[in-house]
Amino acid sequence: MAEFLQFLVSGLTVGAVYALVALGFTLIYNASGVVNFAQGEFVMLGGMVTVFASAAGVPLPLAAVIAVVAAVVIGLLLHRLAIEPARGASAVTLIIITIGASILLRGLAAIVFDKQFHKLPGFTGEAPIDILGAAVQPQSFWVLGGTAVVVVALYVFLEHTLLGKAVLATAANRLAARLVGINTTTIMALAFGGSAAIGAIAGILVTPITLTNYDVGTLLALKGFAAAMLGGMGNPLGAVVGGLLLGLLEAFGAGYLSSTYKDAFAFLVILIVLFAAPQGLFGRRAVERV
Amino acid sequence: MGALLNQRFLTLAVLAVVIAVLPLVFPSSYYFRVASLVWVSALAAIGLNILMGQAGQVSLGHAAFFGIGAYSVAIGPAHLGIPPWAALSIGAALSAVLAYLVGRPILRLKGHYLAIATLGLGVLVALVISTESRWTGGPDGMPVERLTLFGWRVSGSYTWYWVTGALLLVGTWIALNLDETPTGRAFRALHDSEVAAQVVGVDVARFKLQAFVIAAVYASIAGSALAFMNGFINPDQAGFLHSVELVTIVVLGGLGSVVGSIVGAAVLVTLPQALTVFHEYEHLLLGLIIIVSMIFMRSGIVPSLSGLFLRRARA
Numbered sequence: 040m041a042e043f044l045q046f047l048v049s050g051l052t053v054g055a056v057y058a059l060v061a062l063g064f065t066l067i068y069n070a071s072g073v074v075n076f077a078q079g080e081f082v083m084l085g086g087m088v089t090v091f092a093s094a095a096g097v098p099l100p101l102a103a104v105i106a107v108v109a110a111v112v113i114g115l116l117l118h119r120l121a122i123e124p125a126r127g128a129s130a131v132t133l134i135i136i137t138i139g140a141s142i143l144l145r146g147l148a149a150i151v152f153d154k155q156f157h158k159l160p161g162f163t164g165e166a167p168i169d170i171l172g173a174a175v176q177p178q179s180f181w182v183l184g185g186t187a188v189v190v191v192a193l194y195v196f197l198e199h200t201l202l203g204k205a206v207l208a209t210a211a212n213r214l215a216a217r218l219v220g221i222n223t224t225t226i227m228a229l230a231f232g233g234s235a236a237i238g239a240i241a242g243i244l245v246t247p248i249t250l251t252n253y254d255v256g257t258l259l260a261l262k263g264f265a266a267a268m269l270g271g272m273g274n275p276l277g278a279v280v281g282g283l284l285l286g287l288l289e290a291f292g293a294g295y296l297s298s299t300y301k302d303a304f305a306f307l308v309i310l311i312v313l314f315a316a317p318q319g320l321f322g323r324r325a326v327e328r329v
Numbered sequence: 330m331g332a333l334l335n336q337r338f339l340t341l342a343v344l345a346v347v348i349a350v351l352p353l354v355f356p357s358s359y360y361f362r363v364a365s366l367v368w369v370s371a372l373a374a375i376g377l378n379i380l381m382g383q384a385g386q387v388s389l390g391h392a393a394f395f396g397i398g399a400y401s402v403a404i405g406p407a408h409l410g411i412p413p414w415a416a417l418s419i420g421a422a423l424s425a426v427l428a429y430l431v432g433r434p435i436l437r438l439k440g441h442y443l444a445i446a447t448l449g450l451g452v453l454v455a456l457v458i459s460t461e462s463r464w465t466g467g468p469d470g471m472p473v474e475r476l477t478l479f480g481w482r483v484s485g486s487y488t489w490y491w492v493t494g495a496l497l498l499v500g501t502w503i504a505l506n507l508d509e510t511p512t513g514r515a516f517r518a519l520h521d522s523e524v525a526a527q528v529v530g531v532d533v534a535r536f537k538l539q540a541f542v543i544a545a546v547y548a549s550i551a552g553s554a555l556a557f558m559n560g561f562i563n564p565d566q567a568g569f570l571h572s573v574e575l576v577t578i579v580v581l582g583g584l585g586s587v588v589g590s591i592v593g594a595a596v597l598v599t600l601p602q603a604l605t606v607f608h609e610y611e612h613l614l615l616g617l618i619i620i621v622s623m624i625f626m627r628s629g630i631v632p633s634l635s636g637l638f639l640r641r642a643r644a
Contacts, residue, residue: 074441121620128627130440131387135580136623138573143616150609261452261569268445303456306449313446314434 041172046294047287048170052179052248054286055186056082059241060263061270061278062193063234069210069273070223070230073122073133077141079260080148081235084110085242086251087148090157099162107239113144114235118228141256148253159246178247185244189237190279197275206230210273258302265309337505340588344501348494361490363602368493369555371594372500374578375587376547379504381576382585383513384540385520386436389444390451391575394424394545396458396567398552399473403562404464406474413476417553421546428545429538436537451572459564470563473556489558496554497591500547504587507543516540520585548575581622583629592630 060078067075088109092102121136128136162181167174197203208216209226217223242251249255266285270277285305292304348368355361377391401420405411411419435446459468476483483492507513515536518526527533556562565571574597582593600618604611626633 074444121624125624125627128623131381131576131580131584132623132627134444135573135577136620138577139616139619139623141616142612143620146610146612146614146616150613257569261448264445265449268442272441299460300456303453306452309449310435310446310453313438313442313449 042294044171044173045175046290048173048175048179050287050290051283052182052245052286053289054283055182056241056245056249056259056282057262057266057285058279058282059186059189059237060259061266061282062190062275063237064263064267065273065275065278066193066206066230066234066237068267069275070206071122071227072130072213073137074130074264075231075234076134076137076260076264077117077144077256078234078238078263079256079258080141080144081110081114081238081256082242082245082259083148083251083253083256084113084144084235085239086159086246086255087152087157087242087253088239089243089246090159090251091152093159099159103243106243107236110235110239110242111232114231115228117235118231122227122231123224141260145253145256152253154253156250156252157246158250159243161247176248178244182244182248185240186279189240193233193237193275202229262305265305269309269312337509340505341498341502344588344591345498348498352490358486362486363599365486365489365493365558366555367591367595367598368490368497369551369558370575370578370598371591372493372497372554373548373551373575374582374590374594375497375500375504376544376551377575378579378582378585378587378590379507379516379547380540380544381579382583383508383516383520384537385523386537386540387440387444387447387576388541388544388572389448389569389576390454390572391447391544391548392567392569392571393451393454394428394548395552395555395571395575396454396564397424397427398549399556399562399566400458400465400552401549402476402553402556403471403473407471408464413474413557414478417476417550417557420553421549424545424549425542428542432538432541433534436534436541448569448572451567451569455564455567455569458567465564468564470561473560473562475560476557483557484560486558493554493558496550500550501587501591508587512536512539517585577619581619581626581629583631583633586629586631589629589631596630 060082063078063081064075067073067078085106088106089099089102092105093099097105117137117140121140122133125133125136161176161178163177165176165178167176169175195203197207205216205221206226206229208219208221209223213223216226262285263282266281267278268281269285270279270281285308288304288308289301293301296304351364352361355364373391373395377388380386380388398417398420401423402413402416405416405419406413431450435443435450438446458465462468465471483489507516515526515531518529518531519533519536523533552566555566578593578597579590580593581596582591583589601611601615604614607614622630628636
């Protein structure tokens with residue numbers, strides 16, 4: 040039981056991070072149709088900027104804010120300088136542009152920061168809390184709580200504000216949205232900025248547990264993409280569920296089956312799900328996006 | 330038809346002349362090595378281009394087949410006593426079988442779903458390679474026995490320049506010919522419109538699968554060639570970044586253009602070599618170059634340039 044609980048908590052913690060990355064994917068995908076492979080770099084930036092700002096003497100909360108702002112600026116620049124000029128290019132071309140951006144950001148981080156691994160202190164101490172025999176790091180609660188806050192905030196924003204509804208309208212039909220007077224370019228910029236912020240928050244929350252370096256973004260982007268697909272691309276709820284599910288799969292797979300193949304479970308399950316239900320778990324039925 | 334035949338012949342002839350003449354201007358064996366790397370990458374890219382440019386399907390895990398080819402010639406002779414040249418064929422056959430088995434369910438998927446499925450396949454193969462260290466040497470990689478053909482020990486960057494060059498010529502010849510066969514025409518019909526292709530009686534699923542298998546075999550042979558040439562192999566060759574590199578070569582050079590794949594490979598392989606001068610800034614510049622060239626030449630270098638020339642010629 041203790042063991043089961045241990046895997047459950049660590050799975051949910053990692054899963055929450057995947058969920059946030061997947062949410063960032065979904066936001067950008069819905070607003071612009073772009074699959075942003077640089078999403079993982081926002082997570083990296085969140086962690087790295089916080090680490091270096093707090094090492095420079097800035098208090099942790101302020102360092103975290105600086106990191107989010109930095110990521111948002113990078114996200115907006117990515118949209119303005121790389122995505123916007125390539126408007127109308129094919130999906131594969133856009134994917135390659137974002138992969139190029141992720142290589143660029145990684146190279147930039149290696150120069151501006153360094154190539155070492157860095158750790159942040161847990162927000163509220165490091166002493167594990169004993170829950171029914173499972174040792175849980177206090178930071179896990181920060182990750183789960185932070186994820187919940189982000190998800191709720193995003194939900195409220197999308198469903199209950201005019202701007203949020205404009206985002207949904209753009210996601211539903213870009214042309215129709217433009218016809219009713221929504222500035223879709225602004226909406227896309229908003230999506231990139233928002234997803235960068237979400238990614239950075241994920242990075243800040245999880246760095247005390249998993250450490251960070253300039254190179255953590257790639258695998259996170261792949262897992263986040265997998266989570267988004269698992270839930271059904273374009274569905275925010277699906278992204279969150281997909282992320283949590285992926286985290287749990289990895290934790291239980293690593294715990295009960297084989298820890299060396301931890302990273303394999305995610306992709307194995309993705310393949311099986313895609314074979315059985317090609318639209319993901321919560322995806323819309325095949326209406327081809329043209 | 331005569332004109333087409335000539336154009337195909339011309340492409341091959343130009344390529345052969347380039348391969349034959351380049352050594353005259355190469356100052357050192359280092360250049361032969363870089364050029365051989367270009368030929369190998371171009372070979373893999375030409376195969377992938379048949380899948381992407383002609384059949385219109387994306388693969389983000391193509392390095393898996395490259396890795397299978399490479400590790401077949403490493404593992405076969407070292408652990409199983411299979412002669413190197415036979416290991417190359419076995420690798421190609423394994424890749425073909427894997428592509429066939431996985432391709433059947435995967436190729437039903439569309440767009441991003443196909444991308445993630447192929448990506449997943451690539452990650453899985455790379456993981457197996459770097460984990461089963463008893464066979465593969467794990468993340469550190471493993472040495473590869475030199476290729477011996479009829480008592481001739483193929484080694485040295487000069488020799489490999491000619492061997493890979495010849496392989497590229499054969500690969501190009503097959504790809505150019507394929508373009509003009511009923512299969513090639515079916516591929517292009519798929520690329521333009523799957524529905525239309527289906528309506529005129531093209532067996533969509535079968536041709537997609539064929540393109541996937543052909544692309545896998547190209548990558549596998551290219552992988553084997555690289556492993557023989559380097560005498561060493563590591564899991565990076567099967568990794569996600571290598572898959573991305575292959576896709577980038579294809580798109581950068583031009584989807585559907587055989588010559589484009591060679592030009593794309595030349596650009597993407599030689600650039601990092603040239604950029605090592607800037608050492609620290611290598612990744613930064615590589616990313617920048619990828620973004621800029623995709624924005625300004627989104628249909629690829631070769632189609633963009635030839636479009637420009639055609640417009641000039643008409644004006």
